[in-house]
Amino acid sequence: MVQVAEHAAALGTTPVGLPHAMVGSAYIYHADVLREWNRLDEALGLVLQAVRLSEQTETIVTLYIGYTVLMRVYLARGELEAARSAFQHAEEALAKTYYVPYRRDVYVIVDWMQFWLASGELDRATHWAEELAQQTNVPSPLARERQQVARSRLLLAQKRPTEALSLLEPLQVIAEQQERLSHVIELKVLQALAYQMRQQEQEARSALALAVRLAEPEGYIRRFVDEGAPMELLLSQLREQERKQGSTPYLDSVLAAFAPSPRHEKVEARRATGTGHPLREEPTSALLEPLSERELEVLRLLEQGASNQEIAQGLVLALSTVKSHVRTVLAKLEASNRTQAVKRARTLGLLPDQP
Numbered sequence: 001m002v003q004v005a006e007h008a009a010a011l012g013t014t015p016v017g018l019p020h021a022m023v024g025s026a027y028i029y030h031a032d033v034l035r036e037w038n039r040l041d042e043a044l045g046l047v048l049q050a051v052r053l054s055e056q057t058e059t060i061v062t063l064y065i066g067y068t069v070l071m072r073v074y075l076a077r078g079e080l081e082a083a084r085s086a087f088q089h090a091e092e093a094l095a096k097t098y099y100v101p102y103r104r105d106v107y108v109i110v111d112w113m114q115f116w117l118a119s120g121e122l123d124r125a126t127h128w129a130e131e132l133a134q135q136t137n138v139p140s141p142l143a144r145e146r147q148q149v150a151r152s153r154l155l156l157a158q159k160r161p162t163e164a165l166s167l168l169e170p171l172q173v174i175a176e177q178q179e180r181l182s183h184v185i186e187l188k189v190l191q192a193l194a195y196q197m198r199q200q201e202q203e204a205r206s207a208l209a210l211a212v213r214l215a216e217p218e219g220y221i222r223r224f225v226d227e228g229a230p231m232e233l234l235l236s237q238l239r240e241q242e243r244k245q246g247s248t249p250y251l252d253s254v255l256a257a258f259a260p261s262p263r264h265e266k267v268e269a270r271r272a273t274g275t276g277h278p279l280r281e282e283p284t285s286a287l288l289e290p291l292s293e294r295e296l297e298v299l300r301l302l303e304q305g306a307s308n309q310e311i312a313q314g315l316v317l318a319l320s321t322v323k324s325h326v327r328t329v330l331a332k333l334e335a336s337n338r339t340q341a342v343k344r345a346r347t348l349g350l351l352p353d354q355p
Contacts, residue, residue, distance in 0.1 A: 024053040028066045035073050038221035038257050043073050064093035068108045071115055076222055078259075078292045080119060080328065081321060087115050101135075105143045105150075113150040114226070117157050119324075120331025125154050145171050145183070152190055161194035168194065185211045185223060193227060196234055205238050212238065216250045225257045228290050232258045291332055291350065298325045303342045303351055 027050035034043035047070045054063040067090035074083035090108065097103055104112070109128075116125040129151055148167045155164040172187040188211035195204035212235075215223060224231050232255065239251040291299065294315075301311045312322045326338075333348075335341035345351045 024050045024057070024059055024066060025062045027053070028062060028069055031073070032069045035069065035076060036222050037219050038076070038225070040073055040077050044070075044077070047073060060093055060096050064090045064097070064103075065107055067093060068111050072111055075115065075118055076226065078294075080292055080294070081324075083115060084119060084324070087112070102140075102143060105147050106140070109146050109150045110153070113153050117153060120328035122157065122331055125157070129154055141174075145174070149186065149190070152194075156190065156193055156197065159197065161197040164194045165191060165198075181214055182218075185214050185220065188214075189223060189227060189231070192234055193230055196230060201237070204234055205241060208234050208238055209242075212251065212254075221254055221257050224254050291329065295325055295329050295332070296350065298322065299329050299341070299345055299350065302326070302329070302338050303345075 027046050031043045031047035031050060034040075034046065047066060051063065051066045051070060053059075054066050067086050071083045071086035071090060074080075074086055090112075094104055094108070113125055113128070116122070116128075132147055132151070148171055152164040152167045155161070155167070168187050168191050172184060172191065175183040175187060188207045192204045192208035192211065195201075195207060211223075224235060235251060235255055239248050239255065242248045242251060297315060298311060301314060306314065308319060308322045308326065311317070311326075312319045315322070317325075330336070330338070330341050333341045333344045335344055342351065
């Protein structure tokens with residue numbers, strides 16, 4: 001894929017160095033591979049080039065895909081506000097094209113669903129699913145698959161793993177028959193998460209083991225890391241199982257890409273120095289999407305009883321940005337108010353217990 005993208009970019013560049021409008025597409029797909037390999041700085045630079053080129057040449061057909069890849073890079077970097085801005089630009093660009101629902105569902109709906117869930121916009125995700133249920137026209141098989149994958153992600157976020165599996169299993173069979181390996185990997189990863197949610201640990205590890213075997217030759221990293229803490233736990237269990245047969249360099253590299261939580265870092269520091277209070281058993285986070293560093297800062301201020309205005313002043317943020325962070329924190333913690341969010345965060349070990 002990378003070689004094809006690089007060759008296309010070279011062919012599309014004129015002798016005086018001016019790229020053809022469609023070179024933006026090559027940059028976009030190259031950037032997405034770099035993102036998947038977790039080379040996020042390189043991916044960011046390349047996709048920004050693609051977006052600028054698409055804007056300059058008014059190549060709208062690639063612009064919304066470029067902004068969607070940019071959104072995913074920012075999400076991987078933990079920059080939620082930048083991801084939100086990229087998503088808004090993607091929506092605006094897509095609105096300028098023909099056949100909007102079809103284009104959206106074939107090319108970007110799964111990525112958009114991941115963004116809605118990561119940013120706590122469950123209502124937006126649910127509204128899309130409700131609209132989908134009202135559709136009467138049968139889309140192309142690929143569009144239908146992408147819709148079902150997006151729906152399965154929503155179902156997992158709603159803790160409805162059995163319904164998610166009912167969508168995923170037939171899709172996997174078809175993807176395997178058509179040898180669309182990247183989609184097979186994606187589907188097996190989601191199946192593993194669904195089995196994990198049903199506490200079917202052996203089935204979860206089996207599904208994940210197949211995904212890992214297919215992903216290793218391609219060097220996939222973000223395919224697993226973007227699923228957050230539940231996937232990290234599953235991968236750790238799989239590595240423990242696989243190490244009985246020998247070394248696990250690929251699993252080691254994937255697990256190393258997961259960012260340690262602040263709580264984990266503090267615990268490791270106390271273990272290393274021998275200082276601090278005696279360690280207790282750490283609770284396992286049940287969050288489908290972990291809190292970003294900025295969201296944890298907001299959470300700590302919520303614990304202190306700070307208002308939105310006080311948080312904005314303390315963190316030097318716009319009030320609208322603070323409100324968005326608070327909504328996201330509540331959504332990720334599945335809390336209906338601030339008090340409930342703080343209580344759940346303490347239970348999960350995200351905040352220290354009250355003295």
